[in-house]
Amino acid sequence: MCDETTNHGCCEPNPPWEPPQVIPAQMRRVNNLIFRKINQFHRENGVENVTPMHDWIMSYLYWHKEEPVYQRDIEREFSITRSTVTNILQLMERKGYIERQSVPRDARLKRLVLTEEGALLHEKTMHSLHQTDEFVSGLLTPEENAELLRLLNKLREGLR
Template identity: 25%
Template sequence: MRTIVEKKGVIMLHVGFQIRDVSLALDKYLTQLAIKHDAENLDGPQGAVLFFLHTHRGVEIVQKHIEQFLSIQKSAASGLIKRMEKNGFISVQSHPTDKRYKLIAITELGEKKYEAIIEFLAASENLITDGISSQDLTVFKEVLQKIKDNVCSVECK
């Protein structure tokens, strides 16, 4: 049952329920689209690590860089790196001069997954924003930020 709010004589659906409905529909759509683009389970930290490694090719990357990029603890980064290495997305090798560090690099499979993520993001953004002007999107983003600020003024402290 939906909560209806009457405001200035106009009956409106409660904003919180509209946000929830959009969130549920978007989650269902994105899950199906991710499978279609072979990008499932890569929308979170693993996808972010692939993005980071792809954009820092040629740079020596160690676990500390990933911890800082994702703002996560050493133990979380260690588990993430182990899973990604097990999945074949990254390679981990000893640092040639400092054995305390392991060098982390994106593999060929990791690059393919990165490209799948980029295709997935483009396809999802195209559908989500279809028929919406850039001006309307700007206003929408500002309103979403204001809603987040309102909620966080109470809950995010």
């Protein structure tokens, strides 16, 4: 029999209708809330229609603008198939985010280049992400932020 005044031993820690506070579930909840905040800042910055994959590719092209980037580089970088990358790049080209430029030495090869519109969208998206980071990190003290990052990195390494 349970001693309700002291709750020693036999009583369940949570009533059966309450889920346990397990780490993966809590991380998932926090992740969902962070993505809602990202979407809010994306709307405020006018980039709500940019898909995450399009932004990752625009970001890759932005940071590698001084070197030639080809479709195979995107396939390798993001571990996605040729047909998937082809479809993504065609849509990005139709939306005006990228251009495919012919390479003089090989007519079959097309260099991927970020357009001015693509670069502007990338910068707005990065602004949204910085706003989100500032908002989230502002919820904790500098010491708590450092500890959270340390623990998240430890979890990431252990789960690899």
